[in-house]
Amino acid sequence: MTTVLFDMDGVILEGPRTDPQVYADAADAALADLGADPTPDQRRDVRTHEYERIKPHCRDLGIDPEQFWELKEAYASEGTHDRLRSGERGTYDDIDAIRDLGDRTTIGLVTNNRHETAAFVADYVGFDFDVVRGRDPTFEGYERRKPDPYYIDDALDALGVTDGIYVGDSPTDVTAGRAAGLETAFLRRPHNRDRERLRNATHELESLADVVSLVVSK
Structure with a gap:
């Protein structure tokens, strides 16, 4: 998968x-x-x-x-x-699709946010991510944020894979994912609903539930 x-x-x-x-x-x-x-x-x-x-x-x-x-x-x-x-900041209603996907294939969390917070969120939502990677708490770590593919590449190295899909909500996610050699899925959310379709995105999704269908169809 x-x-x-x-x-x-x-x-x-x-x-x-x-x-x-x-x-x-x-x-x-x-x-x-x-x-x-x-x-x-x-x-x-x-x-x-x-x-x-x-x-x-x-x-x-x-x-x-x-x-x-x-x-x-x-x-x-x-x-x-x-x-x-x-509860001041919440999670989206469709994130259980990630849990379902984790029962089928390898999943990971890669973010520009701090690594400490990425690890906390992985535990908070209770998903069994195979790799979790956020930015290092240094000036150099901050410079390596997307659209630089550094952290995506690091996650792929940890998993020992070279291909897959990166799911994000911004143009920098798509740029970084493609630079890392991955297919990219641009996820529509309220804050990006009016943005024009990203031409360099491999897929466009309306919900995380669509990711499961996408992977199963491959």
């Missing part, structure tokens, strides 16, 4: 990305841990992912940029997990 890898945000978790407030709170917590007292402009910048601006701010504040980034990523994961536990 065909190996199927899934994106996480916008495919399993509702919404296309982590709420920016989660990162703002994470940055504030990391600054407090490191005893830093930023100006309002510095605080505004370090709450973002613009690491080329974050690095000099950290040096000006006398803190290690890499340590700040790693702490920020860890606190962002904690914030995301709390929002999931509380």
Whole structure:
């Protein structure tokens, strides 16, 4: 059977990305841990992912940029997990199709989100993924996000396979999946419903239930 890898945000978790407030709170917590007292402009910048601006701010504040980034990523994961536990962020109604697919073939979770959160979500939804891969909590890890196929390639290497399907909800998912040599499935969700069909996507799906039909037909 065909190996199927899934994106996480916008495919399993509702919404296309982590709420920016989660990162703002994470940055504030990391600054407090490191005893830093930023100006309002510095605080505004370090709450973002613009690491080329974050690095000099950290040096000006006398803190290690890499340590700040790693702490920020860890606190962002904690914030995301709390929002999931509380129900503030939900999952889509059709995700049980992934569980059904896992009974038939190899499945994996590959996301631009943090690896710590990817592992949490895999456990939270209770799916028996054969591989789980998210971004590393480093500047280099952030640079390797899709559309770079780095994390998809890493997952394929872990599985010992070279072909399959990558299911995502964004153009970067399709670009990364194709760069990794996979078929790609563009999944329609409320946030991308009005987007034009992606010409470079192999398949277009209205529901995760369609993935099961797609794999069974191969």
